[in-house]
Amino acid sequence: MPASSSPRPIRWGMLGTGMIARLVAADIPLVPGAEIAAIGSRRQSTADSFAAEFDVPVAHDSYEAVVHDDNVDLVFIATPHSRHAADARLAIEAGKAVLCEKAFTVNATEARKMAAAARKAGVFLMEAMWTRFHPTMSRIRRMVKDGDLGSISSVVADISTLRPTDPNDRLFARDLAGGTLLDLGVYPIALAFDLFGPPDDVMSTAQMGPTEVDEQSAAIFSYDNGPQFIWHASFRADAGRGLTIAGAKGRLRNDRDWWKGRPFTWIQENGERSTVGTTPEGNGYQFEIAHVCNCLRDGRTESPVMPLDESIAIMETMDAMRAAWGLTYPNDDVRG
């Protein structure tokens, strides 16, 4: 097969070596035309061991080196939320395309600035809301839009895990924008936006832990003449991690880890049951990876599936929820 018929390889440079970086790095080889060109960490030894494990040709001891690496087409930002805005700016200023982990930023002000910078520079920027790219979720979305479930009355989603309070964990650090909302709540919120758009009314509540971040949050999003979208996120227990989408013609139920793209059970009002979707191979990031590569090959600067204005609107919703709870992060005070 002549080389010209292969897709142009999109070379990924990664910032950060944490869990998400590892999961994504493991899935990149599943995508034809995607490859990891470089890994960056603030410590050379950490970069080196990541490079060895995931067969990355170049290991940099700084994020700056990654964004300026000529062999990198796209910078994947897998640092903590509190660093996203600064790290994305680095990459955008270097003229690189950017895929930024969720939560996109710490607040809407940061998100708006990030989007403006990318648009000004004419570079691709997208929030890494991987759930949205799973074939299973695409099919669910189509079923909802096409009315296969009838008029949707409710969506109830749980995203929770047992994670005892640990002041040394970024998830419990207010300085690093820890808490359930930005780490877990963003998934059901993004799903609500995907299926129904911005809610007409939001009510929410949170329970703060000893480190002053939300260890548990819950919300009801209401849509006028539409569904109630009810979700719960927690570090205090594994509450099942299920999702139910109910409509007048039946319901879709995912019993476990719904945001990972695993199959749903479709239970029609007449009792008939069937399976929707398939379990993805690997960690399930390959669909997002392929989408980003295709966007770049197509010369896009924004994803039609996860557009920047939607990421900004999601951050606005989270800002409003935090305001109601009295929860602020240091980044909220940054001006200029």
Next chain:
Amino acid sequence: MPASSSPRPIRWGMLGTGMIARLVAADIPLVPGAEIAAIGSRRQSTADSFAAEFDVPVAHDSYEAVVHDDNVDLVFIATPHSRHAADARLAIEAGKAVLCEKAFTVNATEARKMAAAARKAGVFLMEAMWTRFHPTMSRIRRMVKDGDLGSISSVVADISTLRPTDPNDRLFARDLAGGTLLDLGVYPIALAFDLFGPPDDVMSTAQMGPTEVDEQSAAIFSYDNGPQFIWHASFRADAGRGLTIAGAKGRLRNDRDWWKGRPFTWIQENGERSTVGTTPEGNGYQFEIAHVCNCLRDGRTESPVMPLDESIAIMETMDAMRAAWGLTYPNDDVRG
């Protein structure tokens, strides 16, 4: 076996011939020492056919006749919510013990008056919150209280069914105190009270249908330093009717019709699964029926399991929710 060793029969008189009356009448024969003595309807023909179907010796053409029937020890009120207060007063004034269907009344004012009347008359009065008497639910309650689940972080409950808007159905009639809250929401609310007592904070929302009653409602009950109790009730779709109780040591999950006392799956944090509870025979009302009979034999005027002050507090919570929604019923205006 000499007759004296059998429990004294408790003779039930029923007001109303609707679905609940039928379900309870069918289960009374499952309880030794319980029997139906009389049925009352506003139409003789309706009472007669109920009597024929459930083998009831006497069929009255009025509620008054039932409460004054000397062969009736206990009056079971199975009329619509909007009639409960008036029908209970009839029975209490006749010196009869009363079991009153849920929702106990339309509002807390009615509930307080009903409790005061029963206490003054020295007669037994209880809200028919049958869920609380199921052996499965008693076991769940004990597991929660004993800390078998660890510290409870959340309870998520759904109670919903597809019931298209029908102005001729009492559930959609504002005059009859229709809507999801009093018919369905009362179950998760009573469960919240049973497990954790009155909530420290309540936020709720409802969607009104064309007949101006709540066709869908949802709430988050928060407990200071305790769980979030999240529930949803709907006539607009069957959303699964599941219940999850999550704690640091694992979770209890009921996949279907949790308030009917069917078994739960107990999933420990280590992944071990087991079944808690058994499916009751009949319709599952026999445990409540037996409890009420035992209370009367013991000379009680109030149930230790479903006390009147709790029924009043539940009505107060529902009053506050309706106030937030702007939903009133005609009974709310009654003074005196």
